[in-house]
Amino acid sequence: MNQDMDISTRKVILTMLKTQGSLAVSDMAEQLGVTEMAVRRHLNTLERDGLIQARLVRQAMGRPTKLYSLTEQADDLFPKKYKHLALDLLAELIEEAGEEQVERLFERRKERLIERYQQQMDGQQLSERVKILAEIQNANGYMVEWKSEEGDRYVIDEHNCPITKVANQYKYACNCELKMFQKLLNADVERTECLAKGGSKCSYTIRNN
The missing domain is CATH 3.30.1380.20 (Trafficking protein particle complex subunit 3)
Known part of the structure; x- marks a missing residue:
């Protein structure tokens, strides 16, 4: 069950990056309602699999922020899958929150x-x-x-x-x-x-x- 949940969460992260572009760990954690540590665990797996990449973006103040985006390899996943996943996720969101x-x-x-x-x-x-x-x-x-x-x-x-x-x-x-x-x-x-x-x-x- 936990493995299935992990796979589902990683699909959600990939869909977020596809539809919203580059995101920081904090952005993903806020939208998923989980800790940043949990998001990083999923990102490590996705990065290992060659599906996402990270770059450092300098800020006017404070430390540089690491932004994650999809690789070309990840893009190949979506023509057949991401539309249905996005619709399923939105339907679930309506059912849960209106x-x-x-x-x-x-x-x-x-x-x-x-x-x-x-x-x-x-x-x-x-x-x-x-x-x-x-x-x-x-x-x-x-x-x-x-x-x-x-x-x-x-x-x-x-x-x-x-x-x-x-x-x-x-x-x-x-x-x-x-x-x-x-x-x-x-x-x-x-x-x-x-x-x-x-x-x-x-x-x-x-x-x-």
């Missing part, structure tokens, strides 16, 4: 992503912010194209959504992405097409406020 807790989870993910990318946007013109956002989303697997149109208007098209299965069932995921775009771009952003609603892509029209 749908509001799932909404809070998506909200926290949105705030974490904004915090991660905001510095790249600061001081940039809207056109540059749109370009940077497209590059970020491309790096995350969204297959993005963007263009400028007349009247200082821009369009971002996402031809792939790595979290389609989740977004199909939990529309709050799409709402959080829209809010994240609005915050990072500091602009009026409208979603005009959505993969989760049967569209051929996710399309966003962006104008200055």
Whole structure:
């Protein structure tokens, strides 16, 4: 039983790193509701198996923080497995804590992503912010194209959504992405097409406020 629980916890950690990007031990411990020592034990196993990697990030104050992320080897696990795992975990969370807790989870993910990318946007013109956002989303697997149109208007098209299965069932995921775009771009952003609603892509029209 304990071995099964350990394997399940490691799957959750891998899913967190897949959906949220690089995380510190403290971030994972808080979300899992376990001690940092317990998280480190699982990370040691995952690192030994070549599924995660660590890097030190210097802080303005205090000691450097070690952030963990998936390796390319771990990425191969997900096309067949992580969508179902994520949906199962969210369903369990709703059963245990209610749908509001799932909404809070998506909200926290949105705030974490904004915090991660905001510095790249600061001081940039809207056109540059749109370009940077497209590059970020491309790096995350969204297959993005963007263009400028007349009247200082821009369009971002996402031809792939790595979290389609989740977004199909939990529309709050799409709402959080829209809010994240609005915050990072500091602009009026409208979603005009959505993969989760049967569209051929996710399309966003962006104008200055």
